[in-house]
Amino acid sequence: MAYSMILVGILTEYTGEEILSQCLVMGPYLLSLGLSSAFGDRILPHERLRAVWNFEWLSVIVLPLVPLALTLSIFIYTNLADTDAGLSTLSGNRVLFVISGGFAFITGLFGGAQLPLILKDLGEASEEKILSLNYLGPLLASVSIVQMNTHAFSLALQIYIIGIIQLFGLLLLLLVSNRPKKVQALTLLFIPLLLLFFTGFILPRLEHLTIKSAYLKTRTSISQLLRPTHLLNLLGRYGSVERVRTPYQTIDLFIEPPAPEYSAPGNASVYLNRKPQFDLFSVAVYHESMVFGGINLLQRKPDSVLILGAGDGLLLKELKRIEGIQKITMIELDPQMLQWSATNPVVSGLNEGSLSNLAPNVDLKIGDAITFLRSNSKKYDLVFVDFPFPDGHDLSKLYSHEFYRLLRQAIGADSVVLIDLPLYIDKKGKLSMESQVILKTMKHAGLGDPLLFGPSASFVALRGTGAKPQFEYDQFPESLKLATYLNFASPFREDEVNESEWAEIPVNSMFWPRGL
Amino acid sequence: MSVLLAFCSLYYELAFGQVLSVCLGGTKNQYFLTIGIFTCFLGFGSLFQKRFRNRYGLKKTFLTVELLLTILGSMGPFVITWILSSGGNLMGGFGTILAYTLIASVGFLSGFEIPCLFSMAPDNHGKVLAFDYLGMLLATVAFPFLILPHLGTGAGTLLVAGANAFVLLWIRSPDASLLEKTFTRPILVFVFASIIFFRSQINEGLSLLYLKDLM
Numbered sequence: 001m002a003y004s005m006i007l008v009g010i011l012t013e014y015t016g017e018e019i020l021s022q023c024l025v026m027g028p029y030l031l032s033l034g035l036s037s038a039f040g041d042r043i044l045p046h047e048r049l050r051a052v053w054n055f056e057w058l059s060v061i062v063l064p065l066v067p068l069a070l071t072l073s074i075f076i077y078t079n080l081a082d083t084d085a086g087l088s089t090l091s092g093n094r095v096l097f098v099i100s101g102g103f104a105f106i107t108g109l110f111g112g113a114q115l116p117l118i119l120k121d122l123g124e125a126s127e128e129k130i131l132s133l134n135y136l137g138p139l140l141a142s143v144s145i146v147q148m149n150t151h152a153f154s155l156a157l158q159i160y161i162i163g164i165i166q167l168f169g170l171l172l173l174l175l176v177s178n179r180p181k182k183v184q185a186l187t188l189l190f191i192p193l194l195l196l197f198f199t200g201f202i203l204p205r206l207e208h209l210t211i212k213s214a215y216l217k218t219r220t221s222i223s224q225l226l227r228p229t230h231l232l233n234l235l236g237r238y239g240s241v242e243r244v245r246t247p248y249q250t251i252d253l254f255i256e257p258p259a260p261e262y263s264a265p266g267n268a269s270v271y272l273n274r275k276p277q278f279d280l281f282s283v284a285v286y287h288e289s290m291v292f293g294g295i296n297l298l299q300r301k302p303d304s305v306l307i308l309g310a311g312d313g314l315l316l317k318e319l320k321r322i323e324g325i326q327k328i329t330m331i332e333l334d335p336q337m338l339q340w341s342a343t344n345p346v347v348s349g350l351n352e353g354s355l356s357n358l359a360p361n362v363d364l365k366i367g368d369a370i371t372f373l374r375s376n377s378k379k380y381d382l383v384f385v386d387f388p389f390p391d392g393h394d395l396s397k398l399y400s401h402e403f404y405r406l407l408r409q410a411i412g413a414d415s416v417v418l419i420d421l422p423l424y425i426d427k428k429g430k431l432s433m434e435s436q437v438i439l440k441t442m443k444h445a446g447l448g449d450p451l452l453f454g455p456s457a458s459f460v461a462l463r464g465t466g467a468k469p470q471f472e473y474d475q476f477p478e479s480l481k482l483a484t485y486l487n488f489a490s491p492f493r494e495d496e497v498n499e500s501e502w503a504e505i506p507v508n509s510m511f512w513p514r515g516l
Numbered sequence: 517m518s519v520l521l522a523f524c525s526l527y528y529e530l531a532f533g534q535v536l537s538v539c540l541g542g543t544k545n546q547y548f549l550t551i552g553i554f555t556c557f558l559g560f561g562s563l564f565q566k567r568f569r570n571r572y573g574l575k576k577t578f579l580t581v582e583l584l585l586t587i588l589g590s591m592g593p594f595v596i597t598w599i600l601s602s603g604g605n606l607m608g609g610f611g612t613i614l615a616y617t618l619i620a621s622v623g624f625l626s627g628f629e630i631p632c633l634f635s636m637a638p639d640n641h642g643k644v645l646a647f648d649y650l651g652m653l654l655a656t657v658a659f660p661f662l663i664l665p666h667l668g669t670g671a672g673t674l675l676v677a678g679a680n681a682f683v684l685l686w687i688r689s690p691d692a693s694l695l696e697k698t699f700t701r702p703i704l705v706f707v708f709a710s711i712i713f714f715r716s717q718i719n720e721g722l723s724l725l726y727l728k729d730l731m
Contacts, residue, residue, distance in 0.1 A: 001552075019659075020660045022543075023656040027653045030656070034645060037645075132560065135556050138555035139555070142552025142553075143552060150545070393537065394541070402726055510726065511669045
């Protein structure tokens, strides 16, 4: 059970789909568990003890290798797939779900046969005790995995811990059974132990290569993959990835050195759960647009500002440039994100120490934005919502009508809300379905007419009165970058959608997640 | 019958996981905990079912279990949402314990099903088990691809609870009167159709429960 949960963890990390990963791993796992227990039923009485030992021994060998094999499959797939079928697309995810389903099936095969064998061997008298202990296992597995996730244990460490527990179980089985040649059997335990260490050694390196390969978008052929020296050399030499795993997300800082031969100036990009957040080229335009766009729409200096998200500290840095703000309340879920942004040389350089040296008017609260909004009774002049794009169930909740209704409670009639929202244009030049779903969800929650702007870094602005906000272009400070000025243009034509099309667009809800 | 029962049980588990993740956050961990608690109590249910069967008889036990599952399953997401969204979290951590107790109860009752089915079909254990696993597989596919996107958690759960009620009627049908036989099926069809037709309103009701403190 613990290994199937580890598979769910890996799949969720690469696809961003928590519920799908859970369901599509659990289904094949349970199916093979059943098939395996049916197989265990057929083993002859005198072979049962040997069969239990053999099954357990094989499972200690095979199961730690399954996460390794899944990661290797993802590495191979990311390198073979076309650029259009990468991991963040639906077709890419489908392939991964099929592969993971296969591995979950294998995991179940090694877990189902032992119970009927033990039950038959020990007879009806011990049946109830064995069954209750057996069913206690999944509870222990789930609590352990939740604890390991909460404390951000690495994948390799999780496998070490589960593998050692499994080996301990095998040792106990050997000691309590009346199996002959116990010493010989004891030596057999060294094989899984060695394999466990092998997995623990290889897996972090393979994970590292897989991430790098996805960020560099390396593509290769099957023949080159069979002789991977060139690919591994490239991945080993070019760029570096610094990964921080927190209970809420994985943060990657990918640094590409300058490559004069390709006229590439070098870059540093931050990814949250493998989705791009910002890089050196986009960071200034993005945060300037947000802060100065918001103040321009408000048409005065705000007294109170609320920031939801933005744990990188870059929004705080921009707000430092504005004088006269009485109070800035910032809500960030992930304390490790704040810690990392305050201490990482690249990010703390970009945010100019805004997190390590908090301004006196900043009230930084660590917590969930939804929980904060539920208990909040204050109204804020200017609200910034800076969340990652809704990949997966956890994040899609932050784009639901329930969330927007909670947000509405935090704004007064003359307040302005600025929401970071990647607005995609489809092949027909219209807003993509995902963007329209979010816009319709906002309207459903009563947030009024939105202003969509930002050809390079896009945002949605809303006014507390419900009227559509408009920029006063002559009011922007002259110190802004030209690229930021250009970003205040609005190329989006949401009004092009006709009424019948609009009626068909679903509203996203926490309880009915649709369209994202 | 085995397919339907396994489908309903696993569906409840997935729906509870979904609602818990909305109310408490951390989707992956909430699903893990739900699965762990559910499976653990599934085992306890199969352990204790013999005592109930010896006391009340096979059919009465099975009927009571299905009736309770229909009620708890259908109300579960609404009750969990109500408990966990009251004043932040009703009675502090006690609300969370209450929500997990509900999950444990559904697991415990679901644990009665397989042994009861074994006793009802003593020569077909293999078939019962095979269909049971098939039902679970169907639930894991239907939940993310069919029920959640097309019906949502609230309406989906009510529809699945309707399927549970259908099994209840199926078991009862040999003893049912002509009047009962004539009316129950059309009523059930009407209930199914109403759930599908009013799915938006049902899910909106769940949202209103979640946001009730703001109203």
